[in-house]
Amino acid sequence: MHQLLTSTEMAKADRLAIASGPFDGIALMRNAGAAVAAIVLERYPHAAVVHILCGPGNNGGDGYVVAKLLAAAGVAVSLWSSGAPRNGSDAALAAAECPLRPKPLGGFEPAPGSVAIDALFGAGLSKAVEGDAATAIARCAEAKTPVIAIDLPSGISGESGKALGPAVRADITVTFFRKKPGHLLYPGRSHCGETIVADIGIPEDVLAAIRPACFENGPALWLENFPQPEVDSHKYARGHVGVFSGGQASTGAARLSALAAARAGAGAVTLLSPGNALQVNAAHLTSIILRKADGFEEAAEFLAERKPRALVLGPGLGTGPQIGDFILQVIGAAGGGVAGIVLDADAISVMARRTEEFFAATRAKDAPAVLLTPHEGEFGRLFPEIAADPDLSKLARARAAARLANAVLIYKGPDTVIASPDGRAAINSNGTPLLATAGSGDVLGGIAAALIAQAMPVFEAASAAVWLHAEAARRFGPGLIAEDLPLALRPVLAELAQVKGR
Numbered sequence: 352m353h354q355l356l357t358s359t360e361m362a363k364a365d366r367l368a369i370a371s372g373p374f375d376g377i378a379l380m381r382n383a384g385a386a387v388a389a390i391v392l393e394r395y396p397h398a399a400v401v402h403i404l405c406g407p408g409n410n411g412g413d414g415y416v417v418a419k420l421l422a423a424a425g426v427a428v429s430l431w432s433s434g435a436p437r438n439g440s441d442a443a444l445a446a447a448e449c450p451l452r453p454k455p456l457g458g459f460e461p462a463p464g465s466v467a468i469d470a471l472f473g474a475g476l477s478k479a480v481e482g483d484a485a486t487a488i489a490r491c492a493e494a495k496t497p498v499i500a501i502d503l504p505s506g507i508s509g510e511s512g513k514a515l516g517p518a519v520r521a522d523i524t525v526t527f528f529r530k531k532p533g534h535l536l537y538p539g540r541s542h543c544g545e546t547i548v549a550d551i552g553i554p555e556d557v558l559a560a561i562r563p564a565c566f567e568n569g570p571a572l573w574l575e576n577f578p579q580p581e582v583d584s585h586k587y588a589r590g591h592v593g594v595f596s597g598g599q600a601s602t603g604a605a606r607l608s609a610l611a612a613a614r615a616g617a618g619a620v621t622l623l624s625p626g627n628a629l630q631v632n633a634a635h636l637t638s639i640i641l642r643k644a645d646g647f648e649e650a651a652e653f654l655a656e657r658k659p660r661a662l663v664l665g666p667g668l669g670t671g672p673q674i675g676d677f678i679l680q681v682i683g684a685a686g687g688g689v690a691g692i693v694l695d696a697d698a699i700s701v702m703a704r705r706t707e708e709f710f711a712a713t714r715a716k717d718a719p720a721v722l723l724t725p726h727e728g729e730f731g732r733l734f735p736e737i738a739a740d741p742d743l744s745k746l747a748r749a750r751a752a753a754r755l756a757n758a759v760l761i762y763k764g765p766d767t768v769i770a771s772p773d774g775r776a777a778i779n780s781n782g783t784p785l786l787a788t789a790g791s792g793d794v795l796g797g798i799a800a801a802l803i804a805q806a807m808p809v810f811e812a813a814s815a816a817v818w819l820h821a822e823a824a825r826r827f828g829p830g831l832i833a834e835d836l837p838l839a840l841r842p843v844l845a846e847l848a849q850v851k852g853r
């Protein structure tokens with residue numbers, strides 16, 4: 352159920368289902384309407400009146416089916432339409448099968464105690480909602496009428512989650528077969544309320560032909576690749592991570608990454624510290640290995656001797672010009688042995704001033720895989736043109752940036768998007784604002800590095816890290832600070848190990 356479908360992919364799913372039978376278009380629509388009607392009866396059994404607002408397309412068609420079924424169940428139904436469905440459409444068939452006559456939408460006023468079904472626009476939304484439909488949306492909001500949206504809250508793009516003008520705020524959204532990106536991307540997500548995916552008889556095997564490339568992030572996406580220590584493991588076999596510390600006044604961020612990497616299962620973690628910060632790092636570390644690395648030569652010695660599988664560069668690293676040279680040199684030297692480099696925070700800001708050299712390094716034939724973890728501000732610095740394009744959704748921005756940089760991207764925020772240069776993307780949905788606390792991003796980078804070091808492919812490692820990080824925060828609850836996160840991973844990891852062991 353974790354695949355997310357674009358409107359084109361959903362239309363293909365409908366077509367393939369119709370071709371393989373037994374349901375034709377109107378039968379799928381009857382199934383869709385029946386699923387919505389069942390949810391209305393279950394959730395709002397005492398509604399005084401159920402208003403059903405139908406648009407001109409097939410979303411409206413679903414509404415006519417709901418009207419017929421609820422009326423037959425004895426519910427007081429009030430049917431409203433913004434325009435007759437196109438002749439010959441499934442919606443026209445559904446309207447013809449409905450015994451109720453719709454009233455013009457302009458007269459709609461929700462009565463107290465009523466519930467509204469939003470069947471105005473779904474996958475076919477093509478412009479901002481105006482006129483009677485916009486007024487109806489505003490009246491529901493003013494009267495605080497509970498709304499069940501069919502497929503999507505009208506006004507929200509299923510593709511981007513953007514509001515194209517006024518948009519319904521639903522309590523429940525019932526969509527069909529699979530969710531769409533707009534159910535997970537903000538602001539769409541906050542307009543959906545609870546999203547329920549209903550089965551309308553589309554067979555699962557249509558997905559093999561559609562090959563979706565976008566997913567809701569969760570264990571179904573990466574559990575298969577999730578590491579499990581082997582019986583004969585030793586600490587270096589479990590994956591060695593190297594984390595570069597900043598100077599003596601900014602060492603905490605790298606230590607957070609290092610500790611998170613250790614908790615996330617890296618068998619060994621080395622903190623590489625400038626000489627002037629060795630004392631302060633030593634005072635705070637126990638199980639983490641500490642090693643002096645002043646400049647590139649000492650870093651290169653570490654790479655050659657200790658053969659780490661993953662590196663973290665950026666948290667607290669500083670933004671001076673020599674830092675940029677250092678990062679480029681490490682990327683240049685890491686190919687071959689290092690499976691992946693996580694570039695976060697200062698590393699992203701520094702590389703934003705040298706994008707040409709940076710992208711040349713990440714695109715080089717023998718470059719290690721790179722994972723970039725920008726928040727909104729860092730994304731804007733490194734990818735200013737992509738960030739400034741008003742037509743792109745967060746999903747499209749993440750994909751474009753991943754392609755441009757030839758890197759996996761964790762584009763952070765309440766709706767974090769993970770994107771791979773091969774076009775795959777995942778949208779995270781278990782985030783919590785508890786994560787908006789200083790240093791939580793440093794922890795995320797460490798978790799991702801640990802999973803890469805344990806041989807997870809970078810896209811899967813990045814996705815798993817984002818999910819684990821958020822899950823740990825949710826379970827820990829209020830009062831969370833970044834220091835708590837590494838230990839808070841424990842119950843989540845234990846549960847995953849159990850599921851995987853089954």
Ligand SMILES: NC(=O)C1=CN([C@@H]2O[C@H](COP(=O)(O)OP(=O)(O)OC[C@H]3O[C@@H](n4cnc5c(N)ncnc54)[C@H](OP(=O)(O)O)[C@@H]3O)[C@@H](O)[C@H]2O)[C@@H](O)CC1
Nearest residue numbers: 376380383408409410472473474475476477478479480502
């Ligand atoms: N068998 C099936 O096909 C099944 C379909 N299903 C259902 O169908 C839904 C998709 O149906 P759909 O493609 O007809 O699109 P829909 O969202 O109803 O709108 C299109 C119409 O609205 C118009 N329009 C758009 N925006 C507008 C605006 N702002 N203001 C004014 N007008 C606007 C647009 O006009 P146009 O863009 O052509 O000018 C067009 O006339 C899907 O969400 C699901 O609920 C399920 O039952 C499963 C089986």
Ligand SMILES: Nc1ncnc2c1ncn2[C@@H]1O[C@H](COP(=O)(O)OP(=O)(O)O)[C@@H](O)[C@H]1O
Nearest residue numbers: 763764765782783784786787789790791792793
């Ligand atoms: N409102 C929010 N809802 C969910 N996650 C959030 C929210 N705000 C921030 N986060 C998450 O918290 C982390 C913050 O990372 P970052 O901004 O790099 O912080 P820092 O630099 O302090 O470590 C990211 O994983 C981000 O996705």
Ligand SMILES: [K+]
Nearest residue numbers: 469472501503
């Ligand atoms: K709708």
